[in-house]
Amino acid sequence: MKIAVTSASGQLGAAIVKTLITEIGKDNVIAIARTPEKAKHLGVEVRKGDYNSREDFNIALKGVDAVLLVSGMDEPQKRIQQHRNVIEAATYNSVQKIVYTSIVGDDINTAFSPIVQSNRQTEEDVSTSGLDWVIGRNGIYIEPDLEYLGTYIKEGEIRNCANEGKCGYTSREELGVAYAQMLLSDKHNGNTYNLVGEAITQTQLATYINQVFGTNLKYVAVSVDEYKKERQAALGDFIGTVIAGIYEGIKSGVNNVPSDYKKAAGRSHISPLQMIQDYQLKHSTK
Numbered sequence: 001m002k003i004a005v006t007s008a009s010g011q012l013g014a015a016i017v018k019t020l021i022t023e024i025g026k027d028n029v030i031a032i033a034r035t036p037e038k039a040k041h042l043g044v045e046v047r048k049g050d051y052n053s054r055e056d057f058n059i060a061l062k063g064v065d066a067v068l069l070v071s072g073m074d075e076p077q078k079r080i081q082q083h084r085n086v087i088e089a090a091t092y093n094s095v096q097k098i099v100y101t102s103i104v105g106d107d108i109n110t111a112f113s114p115i116v117q118s119n120r121q122t123e124e125d126v127s128t129s130g131l132d133w134v135i136g137r138n139g140i141y142i143e144p145d146l147e148y149l150g151t152y153i154k155e156g157e158i159r160n161c162a163n164e165g166k167c168g169y170t171s172r173e174e175l176g177v178a179y180a181q182m183l184l185s186d187k188h189n190g191n192t193y194n195l196v197g198e199a200i201t202q203t204q205l206a207t208y209i210n211q212v213f214g215t216n217l218k219y220v221a222v223s224v225d226e227y228k229k230e231r232q233a234a235l236g237d238f239i240g241t242v243i244a245g246i247y248e249g250i251k252s253g254v255n256n257v258p259s260d261y262k263k264a265a266g267r268s269h270i271s272p273l274q275m276i277q278d279y280q281l282k283h284s285t286k
């Protein structure tokens with residue numbers, strides 16, 4: 001059985017490839033990447049695949065039994081066609097199964113909703129493709145918060161508009177475990193899973209970070225408007241609006257969803273504290 005993973009040069013794609021290698025061996029895994037040299041370190045066959053090129057995927061998916069489609073990074077409307085290039089090339093190559101990495105979120109009410117909407121369109125395209133399919137709706141990655149720790153420490157606080165809203169965070173490694181099982185076992189076919197860990201507030205997040213890193217952060221809630229202005233000033237209009245939209249969603253509860261992680265992965269999601277401890281361990285031994 002040959003399984004291909006798109007965007008394998010990225011952190012999520014790489015995490016899925018690594019878990020697949022331990023499950024089925026490196027000879028059965030194919031890494032597809034827009035920039036193939038960036039995926040060579042994975043130690044598997046690498047094929048070229050830019051989401052803008054249907055032709056790339058017509059070639060990259062030859063002889064593949066199942067493909068994992070990692071959601072693209074472009075602006076929402078562009079992503080839909082990019083993902084269709086992969087889905088159509090999969091059908092053209094008689095690939096049997098497609099698994100798509102979508103996202104948890106509200107598709108109407110926040111500044112992040114256009115991105116959620118484009119993910120929902122791809123979910124529909126995947127589930128009506130005629131192929132066997134499984135969809136994962138990823139929670140928010142916890143790693144970017146930890147990569148941002150230096151700034152949090154400088155400011156002495158975690159500051160955003162999530163307020164008391166709870167968020168089911170996950171990590172790319174945890175997602176790698178779940179997606180490998182979703183690809184390998186037919187019992188998952190036809191399911192859409194929320195891939196999230198235990199939902200926590202920003203205050204709980206600050207407490208766990210303090211516990212692991214010995215910091216003294218407190219959580220400070222600001223209004224959605226104020227936070228949007230701050231983020232736009234710091235990151236520019238597009239990314240600033242998207243980030244504010246994500247925390248607006250957390251505030252309104254859209255990231256506090258029931259978890260299907262155990263069903264998908266065959267074991268429970270690790271705790272938020274454990275994710276932070278694992279991150280700290282990984283980065284302190286580098």
Ligand SMILES: NC(=O)c1ccc[n+]([C@@H]2O[C@H](COP(=O)([O-])OP(=O)(O)OC[C@H]3O[C@@H](n4cnc5c(N)ncnc54)[C@H](OP(=O)(O)O)[C@@H]3O)[C@@H](O)[C@H]2O)c1
Binds near residue numbers: 140
């Ligand atoms: N749940 C969350 O919190 C969260 C946060 C951020 C993003 N996401 C979503 O999760 C996805 C994967 O995240 P990640 O951690 O793996 O991101 P990442 O490490 O930044 O990797 C992004 C990947 O997308 C690839 N890519 C960009 N444009 C492409 C194109 N036109 N065709 C093919 N590949 C393309 C990049 O390829 P190159 O190596 O060639 O640049 C890279 O492999 C993202 O694409 C985004 O949709 C989720």
